[in-house]
Amino acid sequence: MRVNEKNILNILLSKEFWLLSLIFAYRELKIKFAQTRLHYFWVILPPIMGFVITTFFFGRLFKISKDIEYYNIYAYLGMMTWYYISYLFLYSSTSLIQNQDIIQKSNVYRLVFPMAKVFMGLIDLFCWIFGAFVISFIYGIKINFGIFTLVYTIPLHIITGLTFGLIILLFSVKYRDIYQIVPYIISIIMIVTPIFYHPYMIPEYLRIFLHLNPIAGVIELYRSAFLDGTYPIKNFTLSFIILILLFIVVLLIFHKKEKQIAEYV
Template sequence: MYFLVWRDIKVRYKQTVLGAAWAIIQPFFTMLVFSLFFGKLGKIPSDGIPYPIFAYAALVPWSFFANGLTNGSNTLVTNSNLVKKIYFPRLAMPLATLLAGTVDFTLAFAVLLGMMAYFHIIPTANVVWLPCFLLLAFVTSLGVSLWLATMNVQFRDVRYTVPFLTQFWLFATPIAYPSSLIPEAWRMYYGLNPMAGVVEGFRWALLGTEILPLHMILVSSSVSLLILLSGLVYFRRMEKTFADVV
């Protein structure tokens, strides 16, 4: 696991001009676009928080989830030679991909702390819950990656589905807008999207938004755990055929 993680980190930044800066550039420039079109032109509310940091605080865990999903779904096919030559628990591959993504998360999170200092936002005691929401994002990304990585071994058109799925999921998650725009009676059902609970929980823990969407987070956590457990069962069931099919 250690060597797979270290290899993924080195390969990710090898022969790149900007290197690790890409971990910051992607969410930062997305935040600028959202701030212009949704914040300034669209006048989307941001729960009393300056819109740039409102959006960026959501994009940090989202980027961790989306990059883990994209890379994790392709990990078995990308490492097909390794899969066919050596036996080891195949689960190590998607796990290593997601763990390597924590480097990107750390860099983007450092920028978020800098933005909080610029806007004079001081974290409250709720920040102790932040690792729990990061873990929820990790579990969700791993669970979906297990499903997609397994299907990708047999159906290579899955790799074309992942970018569309990620883009759709982005706008189905309260990143550019707050979940308070959703009627209160429907917010619990909105939690069926696991990343909705992650994003709103992340903002609550770090930025001190007034209301903790507890029911949404509980639903999101349950769905995330269900996706992970079913993904593990499916992955383990098909694991013995990976070397023959890939």
């Protein structure tokens, strides 16, 4: 898929675009585990660490952990969502700079590089989700039909992370000032999003802001898939609609700016 393509739909529907994204994801994966003895085996480390942290640290230390049944899996799901979103936030926004040499000398469609990060992160995400099933099994949580909501939760999860990453990327094509504040944005979002705590703990009058946060929405979607009696999802409908519209706009802007990228990156 080449940069000269006029219509973005042609690109997104072509097999070549997805195959290219996959091969670049394969490249990232190979680079990540180059010269390691255990190789791909390391992908199971993040979920295990997530389980250890939520069960033995937060589960014991936090007062709220006593109010919530199965707190460790509750926090684990929050952590899982956050892990993937922050990954996309950080890496899809810098993916063009990372592949500078390729971008300046090849006409591979530029969206391939953020997309490669999506696939790369998906490997971790699937390990986390698999981990969630294992933990549910260990704690004897019954998995009901709610689990099928994962079919749209995962795409929504990807879109959330990718939209944030692409926004940062678009703002930083010519001037990279925005990268200076990205770490602070990430930590602020981490605090305002109920990852380790319950949304009910946020005061009533501030909850409108919570409802505009699609990351909180994705977390609650995962929680409702695995656990019962969580925060009602319909509160987040508006934020999801805004998110998807934003995603489409961001893609269109990216497609328009795409030709200039090689000059500035």
